Amino acid sequence: MSGRAWADAMRAAGAVPASYVPEGSLGRTDLEEVAGAEAVENAELRVHPADAPGLSPPAASFLDGLQYWKVVFYDGVLPIVHVHVACAVRRRGADRKLRTADHATRDFHLAHLAGLKPAVRRLLDEGGLSVVDLPDGAAAQPGRAQEAARRAVENARVALEKEVGERCAARLGPDEWLVQDGLLSESAVLSGHPRALGVIKSHGAQYFEGPELERALTIPAGHRTSVFRPRGRARHEVYSWYLRLWPWEGNDLLFGLLRIEARAHPDTVARASAISGWLVRERAPLSTPDARWDRLLYPIHDVESYLKALAPRDLLPAPASRLPKTGT
Amino acid sequence: MIDKTAPAQTPVGRVVATELKPATPHQFHFWTATETSIGIGAIVRVEEPGNGKRETGRVVYGVVTDALAYSDLATPLHDVVGAEGDPVRAAAAPTVRQEIRLWTAAVLRQEPAEPLQPVPLGEVFVATDADVAEALRMDAYLHTAQPTAIPIGLYTSGGLEAPVYLDADFLLGPEAAHLNISGVSGLATKTSAVEFLLSSIFHHFPSHKGRIAAVCFNVKGSDLCFLDQPGVLDDEDRRRYARLGIPAEPFAQVRHYAPFKADGVNLNTLRTHPDLVGDVQPLVWGLQEVLDFAEVLLNRDDIDAKADAFIDFLADRVVGRDFEDGFGGRHRVQSFADLDRLFRSIFDGLELTGRSDMWRTHHIATMRKVRNRLSNISTRCKGLVTDDGPSNDLPWGRFEDRTVYVVDLANVDPLGQDLAFARIVSKLRERLEHHDLGVDAVVVFVDELNKYAPADGPETYVKKMLLDISERGRYLGLVLFGAEQFRSQVHRRVVGNAGTQVFGRMDMDELATPSYQVMTPATKIKLATLPVGELMVRHPHFTQPIFVRFPRPAVLRGRDGVERFPPGTDLPFEDAVVRQLLRLDRSLAPNRIKDLIDGRDPEDVRRALAAVRRKRPDDVLVAFRRELGGRVSPDVPRERQAVPPLNTISEEPY
Ligand SMILES: Nc1ncnc2c1ncn2[C@@H]1O[C@H](COP(=O)(O)OP(=O)(O)OP(=O)(O)O)[C@@H](O)[C@H]1O
Ligand SMILES: [Mg+2]
Numbered sequence: 013m014s015g016r017a018w019a020d021a022m023r024a025a026g027a028v029p030a031s032y033v034p035e036g037s038l039g040r041t042d043l044e045e046v047a048g049a050e051a052v053e054n055a056e057l058r059v060h061p062a063d064a065p066g067l068s069p070p071a072a073s074f075l076d077g078l079q080y081w082k083v084v085f086y087d088g089v090l091p092i093v094h095v096h097v098a099c100a101v102r103r104r105g106a107d108r109k110l111r112t113a114d115h116a117t118r119d120f121h122l123a124h125l126a127g128l129k130p131a132v133r134r135l136l137d138e139g140g141l142s143v144v145d146l147p148d149g150a151a152a153q154p155g156r157a158q159e160a161a162r163r164a165v166e167n168a169r170v171a172l173e174k175e176v177g178e179r180c181a182a183r184l185g186p187d188e189w190l191v192q193d194g195l196l197s198e199s200a201v202l203s204g205h206p207r208a209l210g211v212i213k214s215h216g217a218q219y220f221e222g223p224e225l226e227r228a229l230t231i232p233a234g235h236r237t238s239v240f241r242p243r244g245r246a247r248h249e250v251y252s253w254y255l256r257l258w259p260w261e262g263n264d265l266l267f268g269l270l271r272i273e274a275r276a277h278p279d280t281v282a283r284a285s286a287i288s289g290w291l292v293r294e295r296a297p298l299s300t301p302d303a304r305w306d307r308l309l310y311p312i313h314d315v316e317s318y319l320k321a322l323a324p325r326d327l328l329p330a331p332a333s334r335l336p337k338t339g340t
Numbered sequence: 341m342i343d344k345t346a347p348a349q350t351p352v353g354r355v356v357a358t359e360l361k362p363a364t365p366h367q368f369h370f371w372t373a374t375e376t377s378i379g380i381g382a383i384v385r386v387e388e389p390g391n392g393k394r395e396t397g398r399v400v401y402g403v404v405t406d407a408l409a410y411s412d413l414a415t416p417l418h419d420v421v422g423a424e425g426d427p428v429r430a431a432a433a434p435t436v437r438q439e440i441r442l443w444t445a446a447v448l449r450q451e452p453a454e455p456l457q458p459v460p461l462g463e464v465f466v467a468t469d470a471d472v473a474e475a476l477r478m479d480a481y482l483h484t485a486q487p488t489a490i491p492i493g494l495y496t497s498g499g500l501e502a503p504v505y506l507d508a509d510f511l512l513g514p515e516a517a518h519l520n521i522s523g524v525s526g527l528a529t530k531t532s533a534v535e536f537l538l539s540s541i542f543h544h545f546p547s548h549k550g551r552i553a554a555v556c557f558n559v560k561g562s563d564l565c566f567l568d569q570p571g572v573l574d575d576e577d578r579r580r581y582a583r584l585g586i587p588a589e590p591f592a593q594v595r596h597y598a599p600f601k602a603d604g605v606n607l608n609t610l611r612t613h614p615d616l617v618g619d620v621q622p623l624v625w626g627l628q629e630v631l632d633f634a635e636v637l638l639n640r641d642d643i644d645a646k647a648d649a650f651i652d653f654l655a656d657r658v659v660g661r662d663f664e665d666g667f668g669g670r671h672r673v674q675s676f677a678d679l680d681r682l683f684r685s686i687f688d689g690l691e692l693t694g695r696s697d698m699w700r701t702h703h704i705a706t707m708r709k710v711r712n713r714l715s716n717i718s719t720r721c722k723g724l725v726t727d728d729g730p731s732n733d734l735p736w737g738r739f740e741d742r743t744v745y746v747v748d749l750a751n752v753d754p755l756g757q758d759l760a761f762a763r764i765v766s767k768l769r770e771r772l773e774h775h776d777l778g779v780d781a782v783v784v785f786v787d788e789l790n791k792y793a794p795a796d797g798p799e800t801y802v803k804k805m806l807l808d809i810s811e812r813g814r815y816l817g818l819v820l821f822g823a824e825q826f827r828s829q830v831h832r833r834v835v836g837n838a839g840t841q842v843f844g845r846m847d848m849d850e851l852a853t854p855s856y857q858v859m860t861p862a863t864k865i866k867l868a869t870l871p872v873g874e875l876m877v878r879h880p881h882f883t884q885p886i887f888v889r890f891p892r893p894a895v896l897r898g899r900d901g902v903e904r905f906p907p908g909t910d911l912p913f914e915d916a917v918v919r920q921l922l923r924l925d926r927s928l929a930p931n932r933i934k935d936l937i938d939g940r941d942p943e944d945v946r947r948a949l950a951a952v953r954r955k956r957p958d959d960v961l962v963a964f965r966r967e968l969g970g971r972v973s974p975d976v977p978r979e980r981q982a983v984p985p986l987n988t989i990s991e992e993p994y
Contacts, residue, residue, distance in 0.1 A: 108436040296422030296433040300414040310435050317412070317438070 018139055022085055025131035027092065032083040033329040034158055047244025049219035052251055053281045054238040057224040059231050062255065066289015069189045069207075073103045073113055073180055076193040076315040077173040080327035081122075081165045087132045089154050093122040093161045094141070096327050097169040099176040101190075102315045110314050113183075116176050118168060119324075120144050122161050144168075174199045181205050193312045196250050196273040203248040203275060209287065210250070210273035213307040215266055217244065219252075233259040233268060236288045239281045242273075249276045255288050257295050258306050268306040352376060352498075353443065353464035355386055366447045368402060368459035371440055377498025380404055380866045381876075381887035383467035383475050384445060388460035398452065400459045401467065401475030402445030403884045406860045411437040444860070446884045448475040472502035477881040481507040490544045491584040492537060492877055493888030503584050504888045506840060508545060510880045512552070512781055516839030517814030520789070521875075522827040528844025529872050530823040531563055534785055535893035537821075541783065542742040543586050550780030551741035555734075555764065558748045559757065559788050562610040566901035567744055568594040570894060577891035590895040591744050596620040597734060598748040599724035599756070604946040605916035608723050609748040610898075613905035618923060623724060623747065624950060626731045627676050629763060630717060631655045634710075636762045636801040646706045647713075653702070654710075658682070665689065666699065675726070676718045677943075683711045721756035726946065732953055734764065736771055739778030754791075758802045761792060765805055765818075772816045781817030784809070789822035790829040803831060810837035828853045841878040843885075845870040859885075913942060920949055925960040936965060944968060 013021065023029060051057070077099040085092040096119050103113035121136055124146040128136065136143050146160045177192055178201040184190055189207045196203050196210030219242050220228050228237050237254040250273045258268030272287065274280040291309070299305045299313035308316075353372035357363040368386065372378050382404045388397025413419055423430035447459060451474070465471075472495050473479055482489045482505055489505035496502075510516040519537070521530045538554050545552045558564040570590050573581075581588035598609035598620050606612075607620050634651045654673075657663065663671045663682070667689030671682045686699055686707070697704045718725050734745060747764065749757045765784060771777035786792060786806070793806040809820050810833065822838070824830050828850060835841070846867040850856075856864065866887070867876060873892070878885045896904065911919060917937055918930045937945045948967035957963035 104435055108434060110435060110438075294434055296429065297413070297435060297437050298418040298422040300418045310437075314435070314438060 013138060013140070015140075018135070022132065022135050022139075025135050026129050027085040027087045027132045027135075030083045030086050030091070032091075033327070034081070034083070034162070047217050047219050047242060049243060049252075050241040052239045052241050053253075053284070056238075057220060057227050057240065058238045059227060059235050060238065060285055060288075062234050062236055062288035062292050063285040064234075064289050065293060066291075067283070067286040068290065069187055071103065071105050071185055071188040072311070073101050073184065073188065073190045074110070074193075074309070074311040074315050075099065075101045075173065075177050075180060075190060076312050076319065077169045077176075078316065078319040078323065079165050079169040080323055081161065082327045083158075085132075087123070087128045089157075090124050090127045091154060091157050091161065092128075092132075092136065093165075094327065095120050095122055095144075095161075095165050095168060096324055097165065097172050098319045098323060099169070099172045100315050100319050101176060101180045102311060102318060104311060110311055112318065114176050114180055115318075115322075116172055117322075118172055120168070122146055122164055124148070124157060124160075170198055174202075177202050177208075181208055191309070191311070193315070197242075197248045200248050203250045203273070206275055206277070206279065208275070211291070211309060211312070212271040212273065213304060215269065215271065217242075219243070228254050229265050229269065230260070231256045231269075233257065234292055236272075236284060239284050241276060250274060251276045251280045253284055253288075255291060257292060263306075266307075270307055349465050349468075351463035352378060352466050353384070355459060355461045355464060356442075357458075357461055363459040363461065365450070365456045365458055367444065368400070368447070369442055369444050370464045371442050372464070374439060374441055376441060377466065378404060378441075378443060379497065380407060380862045382497040383448070383472055383495060383886070385465045385467050385471045385475070386459055386462050387465065388462045397462065398450065398457070398460050400450050400462075401448040401471060402459070403448055403475075403886065404443050405446045405884070406444035406862045408442040408444075409439060410442075411439040413437060448883045449477060466498050466500055467502070468500065469502040472504065476504065476879075476886060477883075478505050478507075480881065481505070481509070486546060486548050488546050488549070490537075491540050491586060492879075493875060493890035494580055494583060495886060495888050501583065504877070504886060506877075506879050507881055508541075508549060510839050512541070512545070512549075512783070512819050513814035513817055515814075516880050518810055518820045518838040519822070519840040519842060520827070520830075520835045520838035521821075521823045521842040521844065522825065522830075522846070522850075523844030523870075524847050525825055527870075527872055528825075528846070529875070529890075530844055531560075531787060532893050532897075533842060533844065533875060533890060534787075534821050534823060535564075535567065535895055536890050538744065538783065538785070539589075539591065539894065540584070540586050542591070545742075545781075551739075551778070552781045552783070553739045553741065553743045553745065553779040554783040554785060555745045555747065555768065556785040557757075557761065557764075557787070558609075558746055558750050559786075559791075560898075561750055562898035562902045563750075563787065564746050564785075565596070565609065565611040565748065565898055566616075566896035566905070567591045567746060569896035569901060569904075571892065571896045571900065573892055573894060577894075580889070580891040581894070584891075588891070588894045593740060593743040595735075595743060595745050596748065597623040597745065599623045599721070599752060601910065602722040603910070603913060603916070604723060604726070604942070605913055605920060605949070606910045608751050610750070610902055610907045611748070611905070612907040614908050616905055617908060617919075620748075622732050622920075622953070623734075623760070624726050624732045625724060625759075625763070626726050627674065627679060627714075628659060629731055629733070630714070630725055630759065631659060633759055633762045633766070633801075634714070636758050644706070644709070646703065647710050650702050650706050650710050653700075654679070667693070676714065679714065680711070683707065717755060717759065720753040721759065724752055724756045724760065726950065732950065734767070735778070736767055737776050737778055739771075739782070741779055758792075758800065761786070761802050762805055765809065769809070769813075769816060769818055772818050779817075781819060783819045783821050785821045785823075787823045789834070790824040790826065793822075793831040793834045795829050795831055806834055807831060810834045814839075826850050828855060839880050843867055843870075843876040844874075845872070913945075914938075917945055917949060920953070921960055921964060924952065924956065928961055932961065933964070936961075936968060940968060 080096040082094050083091040084094045098117040100112060101114040102110040104110050120142045121139060122144050125133060178199055181190055181201055191209045191211055193211060196208060202208045231237060231254060233256050235256055239251050239253045242252045252271055252273050255270045255272055256268050260267040294309045297310045299308040299310045302308050302313055353370040355368050355370045361369050384402050386400040419430060473482055481487060488508035490508050490511060491503050492506050493504055494501050495504050521533055523530055556564050568590050573588055578588050596611055598607045600622055601608045609620060611620055659673050665685050669685045673679050673682055749760050768782050793803045809818050813819060827835050848868050851864045874889050876885045876887050914934045914937055918933045921933055922928055948964055951967045952964050
């Protein structure tokens with residue numbers, strides 16, 4: 013069935029076409045929590061200078077993922093959501109150019125299946141995409157359905173990133189590093205890999221309080237904190253530290269602040285300054301015009317641009333207003 | 341020649357269009373990999389993605405006219421920030437930014453042509469031989485029952501090489517005609533390009549269009565003096581000749597013409613090496629020939645109806661007839677000398693009788709002026725114009741097919757050059773009109789066109805004549821190939837009427853003039869830095885100018901020619917006469933000739949020589965003796981007054 017015919021059939025079955033991109037559907041949610049940390053490198057959190065020039069791996073692969081979703085129908089008040097998640101790895105070799113090393117996407121429909129009219133339900137299976145069920149609790153209210161969808165989408169993206177990341181880690185050359193945008197601790201393979209890093213730009217989760225928190229969030233540019241072990245939500249054990257790329261004074265506390273995740277291993281402590289020195293050098297080229305350029309490494313920005321360029325156009329919020337459409 | 345075997349191709353680029361840079365029916369943009377063979381002037385093919393119904397989509401051919409490169413850098417300042425103000429660090433950044441090569445192309449052709457639509461956003465391929473033929477609409481005259489294709493050079497791009505053809509119907513008439521080539525001295529290869537193209541025309545001018553010849557005016561040194569001699573070619577040149585289907589050989593048939601020097605016996609040309617001078621024909625005109633073109637002399641300054649009327653009177657009533665001067669003298673004017681005798685006798689008569697300032701209806705001042713002008717030309721163009729005696733001219737009516745007639749005017753006074761142009765071109769025109777030239781079409785090559793048809797300055801006869809050819813010549817088969825350094829210095833309509841326009845390396849200042857406004861800055865830069873042997877060609881079938889490469893002409897360059905064949909030194913009078921006669925009869929004994937002319941008036945010798953040359957008798961010596969004895973030297977000693985030059989052109993250095 014062609015896309016147009018399917019949409020017509022859905023309409024005939026009682027589903028109402030929609031075009032709604034929930035706000036924040038393009039980004040990820042921050043986890044607002046205080047998790048706590050365990051000292052690893054120093055008994056009390058301290059500030060260390062990052063080595064200059066630091067590590068200089070001959071090759072590095074950068075991984076990032078992306079998620080788009082959009083309500084395309086309502087059956088009654090139940091949203092039917094089209095989801096697109098994608099993940100790519102771009103590898104940088106001796107010529108300093110980034111080339112795609114891996115790329116995977118998943119498109120599927122999300123809905124609370126039990127709540128759908130039987131005809132709509134049947135048609136959904138014929139829509140050409142796999143169909144994923146939303147948990148029961150999502151059926152009660154559109155808002156809750158949306159929240160459940162958001163979580164399902166994020167899980168799908170994380171799963172895809174994990175799959176691609178692990179595939180990439182298996183192929184990694186002896187001196188080659190893998191830098192992933194976001195948590196390393198989602199994957200057992202990656203969190204145990206000696207040359208995999210997670211680079212976290214959002215600081216919803218906090219691990220310190222009081223003077224240690226102040227020290228962590230006010231490190232000067234080109235410096236890092238002691239290595240610590242984050243506690244809390246992490247699925248797999250990793251080591252972590254904060255790193256400041258750009259001076260925050262005159263800007264914002266979190267300006268240029270990254271949190272790095274790496275294997276929970278004594279080598280990580282030994283190499284934290286060298287790794288930090290390398291990442292400080294990744295400040296250039298700047299990833300402008302992205303607003304998060306102070307924390308967004310250019311290669312990650314590049315992977316993101318790559319994914320965006322290949323993403324289906326119809327899942328983007330319409331550039332025009334949502335005024336009623338005229339004509340057909 | 342056109343390679344029709346098309347291997348499966350991979351696309352080199354992709355058409356992109358945005359609201360700000362949309363694709364239109366005449367222009368499109370595409371990107372390529374950073375390393376690409378595409379460059380300004382490259383011809384590309386765009387294929388519309390198939391519509392899934394196994395129908396081939398629209399195909400568009402374009403030529404690259406502009407190019408952009410940029411990276412994802414938001415502002416230059418961010419590069420500075422990233423490098424912390426240190427350019428060395430900028431180069432050391434761990435990642436190279438994404439960058440783009442974005443090309444702009446002008447549409448050459450769309451298939452199908454109707455309905456005319458914006459260029460589809462398809463894949464871009466490097467053009468093949470067949471694509472080039474298609475793109476330039478050469479199929480219309482290349483693969484027909486009666487092809488009219490004349491190779492002009494090779495389009496080369498990214499390892500591909502395709503012959504480019506002009507359409508004879510549009511280069512040599514009747515649909516359009518004429519060619520103009522411009523570019524800086526030495527690097528534009530203007531003269532070379534014309535030489536090459538003439539050889540191409542001679543080999544490819546289709547037989548159904550008849551016979552063709554070329555008349556080349558050599559106005560610069562030894563430029564065109566050795567067209568019959570082989571030049572130095574390298575393997576690449578020879579390969580190009582083969583690819584274009586032209587034998588890499590000098591012209592098989594060349595006829596050289598040059599006036600004499602002032603001595604009337606040594607030829608005024610650089611082709612005077614003993615091995616070569618033998619086939620240089622003297623170009624000599626007498627009073628009759630000059631009077632026909634007296635207009636050329638007069639309208640250079642004050643056009644004077646009275647002088648015109650007097651010249652008409654001389655031409656109609658006096659020259660070649662028995663004429664009574666009104667003071668009892670009888671004249672039969674056949675030469676400048678005869679004419680001068682007539683003038684003298686009239687002036688003397690008027691003075692003796694003291695009657696008035698009028699003779700017949702002509703004022704004495706007008707007569708003096710005409711006399712001055714005519715005497716002026718016989719003085720300044722001594723050697724081209726004989727004072728006395730008959731002429732030796734181009735073989736009117738007997739022009740041969742595929743033959744170059746080189747008329748060497750390089751060392752002739754500007755006045756004489758004008759006269760030669762005017763006379764030869766007018767004769768060509770007249771003969772072609774009556775279909776009795778001997779060939780059906782003639783290419784007239786005028787180098788340094790800016791001197792003969794300048795953009796500004798007076799409306800000289802020569803300028804008017806060149807304008808006339810460029811406007812009407814195509815119907816007659818009279819085709820002008822003009823060359824000049826600066827197009828802007830040539831009369832607008834003369835260049836404007838040239839159906840084919842060729843550009844070699846150009847001067848930047850010239851490119852800044854309004855006539856080049858239509859070109860993109862990139863095309864201008866390409867023109868300003870064009871390597872020798874490369875040309876940009878505009879031709880009626882080509883929607884856009886095309887860059888081609890041509891091989892060196894297979895003829896000896898003028899400057900190499902004078903090295904290989906150093907000009908002979910001028911011979912003493914008697915030896916020169918001997919040589920002239922020996923050309924008519926190799927068996928003559930030089931001493932017998934010298935004996936004959938010993939003690940004779942040189943004027944008589946020259947006249948006798950000219951007469952023999954014209955009559956081509958069986959027994960040269962007898963005829964020569966008869967001509968010598970047939971007349972006595974004029975009893976009135978000649979005392980010509982050289983008048984100063986009439987206009988500024990004569991001051992131009994040559
Ligand atoms: N196809 C070619 N490839 C390489 N070199 C060439 C080619 N044709 C000509 N040349 C060289 O370029 C030089 C200049 O050529 P040419 O005399 O034709 O230039 P021109 O434009 O007529 O110069 P000018 O304005 O001085 O008369 C010559 O030395 C010639 O050997
Ligand atoms: Mg020249």
